[in-house]
Amino acid sequence: MSSTTYVIRHAQVLGGEPADLVLRDGVIAEVTAGGAASADGATEIDATGLVALPGLVDLHTHLREPGREDAETVESGSRAAAAGGFTAVFAMANTDPVADTAGTVEQVWRLGHEAGLVDVQPVGAVTLGLGGQQLAELGAMATSAAQVRVFSDDGKCVHDAVIMRRALEYVKAFDGVVAQHAQEPRLT
Amino acid sequence: MKRHLLSAADLDRDDALLVLDTAAELAQLTDRAVKKLPTLRGRTVVNLFFEDSTRTRISFEAAAKRLSADVINFSAKGSSVSKGESLKDTALTLEAMGADAVVIRHHASGAPHRLAHSGWIQGSVVNAGDGTHEHPTQSLLDAFTMRRHLAGGKGDLEGRKITIVGDVLHSRVARSNVLLLATLGAEVTLVAPPTLLPVGVETWPCATSYDFDAHLKDADAVMMLRVQRERMNAAFFPSAREYSRRYGLDARRMAQMPDHAIVMHPGPMNRGMEIAAEVADAPRSVIVEQVANGVSVRMAVLYLLLGGATLGDGTEA
Amino acid sequence: MSAARTPDDTRTVLDAAEITRALTRVAHEIVERAKGADDLVLLGIPTRGVFLAQRVAERIRAIEDREVPVGALDITMYRDDLRRAPARALLPTEIPPGGIDDKVVVLVDDVLYSGRTIRAALDAINDIGRPRAVQLAVLVDRGHRELPIRADYVGKNIPTSKSEKVHVLVAEHDGEDAVRISGHANGEDQ
Structure with a gap:
């Protein structure tokens, strides 16, 4: 953890009155009235006119890598996320190949780690190839370096009630969740 | 009787x-x-x-x-x-x-x-x-085998820790074993993916877990249940490979068991699925003796x- | 009649010293008959026959300075009256490591009565091996045989009525050595 001290001046915390935030060793050590914090040896950042918020989390992004690097990459998506105030993004599984194996989710996670801007958390596919027929190796994804905890077939939806039930039960073993579009794909 | x-x-x-x-x-x-x-x-x-x-x-x-x-x-x-x-x-x-x-x-x-x-x-x-x-006779022969190896062939199984792993949902062997072993004073832990534990298992006289590795070090006996590949098609687990990695007994897991602990299986075995061949044939495997x-x-x-x-x-x- | 059936009508027919003397005599007779043969095996019939067999083996060791293998032979599975009572728990069977093939097996039991136990024991022996000879030693022969069986060595012949009960107590199991008879000697079965 960085031992550098930062002072963010005149930030509107949650949109309130301007204040100074003193960040020491990676945590908010002090909040003072705007301009009141000591700058002793600290890196100062002027945030006049800016709002300070907790890092935002986007549970539903498409970083397109691997497969559609022409549209987006983990690195470009990370950058956009950071610029928008997001510190963590969940990358949906409809890549090519689909993020349905430990290998693919680890690749996405590693690319995010290398970009180093936000936490990139791959979402694992619930079923093989998003095909809705057979469970993907959810446990292998959960125990991979990516430690996947969110699984979704996203727009494809898990439309088989039995598969959905099994998936919901199965992820209990590693405290996972299954995210589902609230739609019945055969009716839309 | x-x-x-x-x-x-x-x-x-x-x-x-x-x-x-x-x-x-x-x-x-x-x-x-x-x-x-x-x-x-x-x-x-x-x-x-x-x-x-x-x-x-x-x-x-x-x-x-x-x-x-x-x-x-x-x-x-x-x-x-x-x-x-x-x-x-x-x-x-x-x-x-x-x-x-x-x-x-x-x-x-x-x-x-x-x-x-x-x-x-x-x-x-x-x-x-x-x-x-x-x-019930399978559970009796299992208890008999455990008693021979863990209790000097006499008395009950008070305090012995038994880990039963696999398809509990479809297993009459697991159900009878839990009942009999509890009667004999043993502490049974059922380990299975959540999909292969029956509804109401919390009322059985045993503990349950999804984590096999957590129940190896203190086990006196590890009993592997047969898992049928057909269960995969009914989505109880994703693949034979994943099942075997999470719930199979391989040499690495066996090495974490105490020296005195035995390996059991009611048969017929799926070698390479719930039990690795080298484990089935290991000296501490009592599978043939069970028969x-x-x-x-x-x-x-x-x-x-x-x-x-x-x-x-x-x-x- | 029933007024006399009190614990008081129990009488001791052999005390501890008499039992010791009887077993010593039986041991001598076994040795005498074996003529120095070293192929004796004693098989006690549980429960008390096993302790008696161990004691006879000790006497033989004292007399001859040699070890006689002692085992136990449970005859429950060979009984002819199994269906008259609920299934009984089995008692231990332990055949000495040398087995019984071509040995002289001496069966040892506490009481010889109808002979049915010994018949069962002979059947059991037949399934275990083929001894050179089988002999029978009992502490008490109370008569009333129902099969053509007799003992080779008898500690004491005690004529009884069928309505009487013979109780053999051994220190190892009962805390004392004694043979007692209870019930009536008038020969009436209830």
Whole structure:
């Protein structure tokens, strides 16, 4: 953890009155009235006119890598996320190949780690190839370096009630969740 | 002992110990030139098998024959059962043939109970596995094997830690083992993916876990259950590879078990699926011994049910 | 009649010293008959026959300075009256490591009565091996044989009525050595 001290001046915390935030060793050590914090040896950042918020989390992004690097990459998506105030993004599984194996989710996670801007958390596919027929190796994804905890077939939806039930039960073993579009794909 | 053996729950601690102690004496027969006792001479034991199970049937057959009983094997395949005969009509036929005991294996849970309590037959009923319900003689032979290795062949299994891993949902072996081992004082932990644990398992006298690795270091015995590949198609788990990685017993996991701990499997094994070949063949694997003990335990059950005076329905001796 | 059936009508027919003397005599007779043969095996019939067999073996060791293998032979599975009572728990059978083939087996039991136990024991022996000879030693022969069986060595012949009960107590199991008879000697079975 960085031992550098930062002072963010005149930030509107949650949109309130301007204040100074003193960040020491990676945590908010002090909040003072705007301009009141000591700058002793600290890196100062002027945030006049800016709002300070907790890092935002986007549970539903498409970083397109691997497969559609022409549209987006983990690195470009990370950058956009950071610029928008997001510190963590969940990358949906409809890549090519689909993020349905430990290998693919680890690749996405590693690319995010290398970009180093936000936490990139791959979402694992619930079923093989998003095909809705057979469970993907959810446990292998959960125990991979990516430690996947969110699984979704996203727009494809898990439309088989039995598969959905099994998936919901199965992820209990590693405290996972299954995210589902609230739609019945055969009716839309 | 009650007149029938339908569930491991039919046995209280004294009954269970009586069966195990009797089996221990009968096990000596294996070393003798004449592996036969005259005890059930003139009695008829029917093996009524509605489901294929060669190993269980031959185990009961060997047990009955070593006690000199007459054995009739009634397999549902190619019999009038496959022509639509009801369990009742089959039972009445057996009764007319003078069956003193009916050993029944049936795909429907509760069939042995129906046979025992319908008034169709007078003899004792032994459950040799019904549906996904119970398989009490398997649990007795498992307890017998554990007692030999973990308790000096005597007494109960007080405080012994038993980890049972695999398809608990469809396993009559697991259910009977949990009941019997709890009766004998053992602490049982069922390990399975959540999809293969039955609804209501929290009411069973055991603990449950999804994490196999957490239950190796303090286990006195690890029992692997057979997992059928067909379960994969019903989405109970994603793949054989994932199942085996999360819930299979391989050499790495076996090395985490205490030195004295044994490996068990009711058979038939899926080598490479729930159990690695090198584990199945390891010195601490007692899988082959379980088969031998099965004959002794089934002899004990048949002797205790049939060897004495005929009791009235529901009477305990 | 029933007024006399009190614990008081129990009488001791052999005390501890008499039992010791009887077993010593039996040991001498076994040795005498064996003529120095070293192929003796004593098989006690549980429960008390096993302790008596161990004591006879000790006497033989004292007399001859040699070890005689002692085992136990449970005859429950060979009984002819199994169906008259609920199934009984089995008692231990332990055949000495050398086995019984071509040995002289001396069966040891506490009381010889109908002879049915010994008949069962002979059947059991037959399934275990083929001894050169089988002999029978009992502490008490109370008569009333129902089969053509007699003992080779008898500690004491005690004529009894069938309505009487003979109780053999051994220190190892009962805390004391004694043979007692209870019940009536008038020969009436109840």
